[in-house]
Amino acid sequence: xxxxxxxxxxxxxxxxxxxxxxxxxxxxxxxxxxxxxxxxxxxxxxxxxxxxxxxxxxxxxxxxxxxxxxxxxxxxxxxxxxxxxxxxxxxxxxxxxxxxxxxxxxxxxxxxxxxxxxxxxxxxxxxxxxxxxxxxxxxxxxxxxxxxxxxxxxxxxxxxxxxxxxxxxxxxxxxxxxxxxxxxxxxxxxxxxxxxxxxxxxxxxxxxxxxxxxxxxxxxxxxxxxxxxxxxxxxxxxxxxxxxxxxxxxxxxxxxxxxxxxxxxxxxxxxxxxxxxxxxx
Amino acid sequence: xxxxxxxxxxxxxxxxxxxxxxxxxxxxxxxxxxxxxxxxxxxxxxxxxxxxxxxxxxxxxxxxxxxxxxxxxxxxxxxxxxxxxxxxxxxxxxxxxxxxxxxxxxxxxxxxxxxxxxxxxxxxxxxxxxxxxxxxxxxxxxxxxxxxxxxxxxxxxxxxxxxxxxxxxxxxxxxxxxxxxxxxxxxxxxxxxxxxxxxxxxxxxxxxxxxxxxxxxxxxxxxxxxxxxxxxxxxxxxxxxxxxxxxxxxxxxxxxxxxxxxxxxxxxxxxxxxxxxxxxxxxxxxxxxxxxxxxxxxxxxxxxxxxxxxxxx
Numbered sequence: 284x285x286x287x288x289x290x291x292x293x294x295x296x297x298x299x300x301x302x303x304x305x306x307x308x309x310x311x312x313x314x315x316x317x318x319x320x321x322x323x324x325x326x327x328x329x330x331x332x333x334x335x336x337x338x339x340x341x342x343x344x345x346x347x348x349x350x351x352x353x354x355x356x357x358x359x360x361x362x363x364x365x366x367x368x369x370x371x372x373x374x375x376x377x378x379x380x381x382x383x384x385x386x387x388x389x390x391x392x393x394x395x396x397x398x399x400x401x402x403x404x405x406x407x408x409x410x411x412x413x414x415x416x417x418x419x420x421x422x423x424x425x426x427x428x429x430x431x432x433x434x435x436x437x438x439x440x441x442x443x444x445x446x447x448x449x450x451x452x453x454x455x456x457x458x459x460x461x462x463x464x465x466x467x468x469x470x471x472x473x474x475x476x477x478x479x480x481x482x483x484x485x486x487x488x489x490x491x492x493x494x495x496x497x498x499x500x501x502x503x504x505x506x507x508x509x510x511x512x513x514x515x516x517x518x519x520x521x522x523x524x525x526x527x528x529x530x531x532x533x534x535x536x537x538x539x540x541x542x543x544x545x546x547x548x549x550x551x552x553x554x555x556x557x558x559x560x561x562x563x564x
Numbered sequence: 565x566x567x568x569x570x571x572x573x574x575x576x577x578x579x580x581x582x583x584x585x586x587x588x589x590x591x592x593x594x595x596x597x598x599x600x601x602x603x604x605x606x607x608x609x610x611x612x613x614x615x616x617x618x619x620x621x622x623x624x625x626x627x628x629x630x631x632x633x634x635x636x637x638x639x640x641x642x643x644x645x646x647x648x649x650x651x652x653x654x655x656x657x658x659x660x661x662x663x664x665x666x667x668x669x670x671x672x673x674x675x676x677x678x679x680x681x682x683x684x685x686x687x688x689x690x691x692x693x694x695x696x697x698x699x700x701x702x703x704x705x706x707x708x709x710x711x712x713x714x715x716x717x718x719x720x721x722x723x724x725x726x727x728x729x730x731x732x733x734x735x736x737x738x739x740x741x742x743x744x745x746x747x748x749x750x751x752x753x754x755x756x757x758x759x760x761x762x763x764x765x766x767x768x769x770x771x772x773x774x775x776x777x778x779x780x781x782x783x784x785x786x787x788x789x790x791x792x793x794x795x796x797x798x799x800x801x802x803x804x805x806x807x808x809x810x811x812x813x814x815x816x817x818x819x820x821x822x823x824x825x826x827x828x829x830x831x832x833x834x835x836x837x838x839x840x841x842x843x844x845x846x847x848x849x850x851x852x853x854x855x856x857x858x859x860x861x862x863x864x865x866x867x868x869x870x871x872x873x874x875x876x877x
Contacts, residue, residue: 294678301674302692305755308707309695311717315710368603375596382594387604394611396804398812398860400833401853402614404621404840408628409614433610436603465595494700496815497833501841513702517819520706528710535706542698554694558760 309539316341316533320526337533341519345534349508350515351541357427357511358492362485364428365435369484370477372436373443374469378455388444394437399430403501406430410502422506427498435488442556446480447473483552490542490553512538615857621850628846639851649852652830653859655742656811659831662746663753663810668802670750671757672795676787679765679773686762693755701815708748709735709820741821741829748816753809757802761795768794804867811860832856 316337317330341347375381376388410420420426450473458472474481499514510518516538520531546553622639624632643649678686696704710716712734719731734744768790776786792799814833821829823838832852840849 291683294683297674297677298683298686298689301754301758302689304751305692305695308704308711308751309699312703312707312710365603365606368606371599372603375599379593379596379599381592381596381600384596384600387600390612391604391607394607396808396860396864397611397615398808398857399611400812400814400836401618401857402611404836404846404850404853405614405617406610407840408846409617429606430610430614433606433608436607437611440603465593465599490698494698494702496700496702496818497837500818501837513700516700516702516706520702520709520819524709528713531706532710535703539699539703542700546695546698550691550694553698554690554759557694557697557756558763 312532312535315529316536318529320529337527337529338537341530341534341537344523344530345515345519346507346510347512347515347534347537350510350512350538353424353503353509354493354512357424357431358489360424360428361431361435361492362489365432365439365488366481366485368432368436369439369443370469370474370481372440373445373447374473376440377444377447378450378468379465388440391437391440394434395441397434397437399434400497402430403497406498407501422503422509424503424509426502427495427509427511430498430502431492431495435492439484439488442484443477443480446477450476479552482549483556486545486549486552487556490545493542618850618853618857621847622854624847624850626847627844628840629844632847635847639848640855642848643851643855648827648830649832649835649855651827652832652835655829655831656813658742659746659749659810659813660807662743663749663813664803664806666750667753667757667806668799670754671761671802672792672799674758675761675765675795676783676791678762679787679791690759693759695755696752697756702819704748704752705816705819708744708751708816712744712820735821736825738825738828741825745813745817745820745829748820749810749813753802753806757806760798760802764795764798765791800867804864807863807867808860811856811863832859 314330317334319334319336372391376384406426407421410426412418413420420429454472455468458468463471494513495511496513496517499511500517503509503511503514516531516534519534524531621632623634623636625635625639626632699707711718713719714731714733718734722728722731732740734740737744772790772794773786776790781789812833813831814837817823817829817831817834818837823830823834833856836849836852836856838849839845839852
């Protein structure tokens, strides 16, 4: 029995150690951010008093008000639009058969392993002057919103299809016998139950869109008022880090904060969504 | 630094041809197209079409401003002999060891340590282990830049324990910058692997463990005979995802060592970015992007293929 208890103690020890390691880098910039430049911080930098001046300075000097607004507009639009679109595609692939569905679905799934790095070059040039309609979208929110909706629909389709397939067929059949249209079935019968699935999908899409960097770097670098928070952080760090690491640390904490807060409340959804593939199937 | 694609986790497995009979998803109703078209349009216009467009660009010599010149496959033949490109893929291979191989092995070892006894309160640890997945790559880069800083926690700790001679500005060091970036990747992924494997173990029938114990199997045997085979699917998923993430890595590299010092952390996506937007070699950058995309698709296919075969065996 003592051996068993020792082993159990060892398990908790290992878990605790690796959990702390997972948190430490985040804590370390938080500690750094709670100092100011003149503290000449070194080492673990455990803060002895609460000094928020770096946060204030970072927020104004890094123009994060604008960055947060841009990030929020982009992430919210992408989340809402791709959720609506994915509910549609997921509903069709999950409950209907139609000409070509077995060809189109795998093509959409390809989007999940899709190296979208390979799309930024034409996006940059095409958004300067959109073919056929000659719009200039570079350095606008659209340049970030449109491609990210495209990317999110791939995951969303997979996710919502899995949900709609798991709903009992009898439910749909009963509604049809009652004369419901295909939209009626979706709107009145299936969607009310889909809320948790839609929430999980939205939380993930919002997070990925909020965190996105390469697209922002390529497509909105030229307009300060459209820069997202992560892009602003990257520029701010490049300009300020050598002079004052505490300000950059504060900025980094600010950029991570909204997602961390959402994570605290909707943790289950994050984990469930990210483990999806392994657990489904 | 979770990437949008990684959310799909093992969705990849769905790309494989199915051998099991799949029940028909529903009634034949061509009205389904009405629901598919809007989403499909966004996907095709803003994801698929740009990829095709990239391949098209790769056949031209173009500075992004003046007229394009068709050059056939010559961007690819230049790529073939480009030592910078080759070393960027070598760096990717090193990153794969750090992003994929080490986290999977670490995840398996930790899982093995946990399966002998049910661990209560795993949810609490899970919250911490999952944390790196949701932090933006740019933020992760800032956090680790501080850890590796000349005055940062790592060097401070080394000096405190009398190993001050090892202290260095890690990200500025020719031989240490790449492993330093790799370590960031390990940090990002090991928790995901662990949570994935622990939840996988819970689906292995406990009768298998009982049987192994009755047969007198020790911890190692039990792991090799029961846990590892039972986790085959999860390990495969983890390997595909983390390998792809290693190949695609851009955010963390760009915001830490940015390819330097002396090109020792140059990775393919970084090299593509530099060619397209700094050196004005757009056609060549498109060829690099195409090669990267093909590499990713081929590697994913190979891992899935191998996994498929071991499933049949």
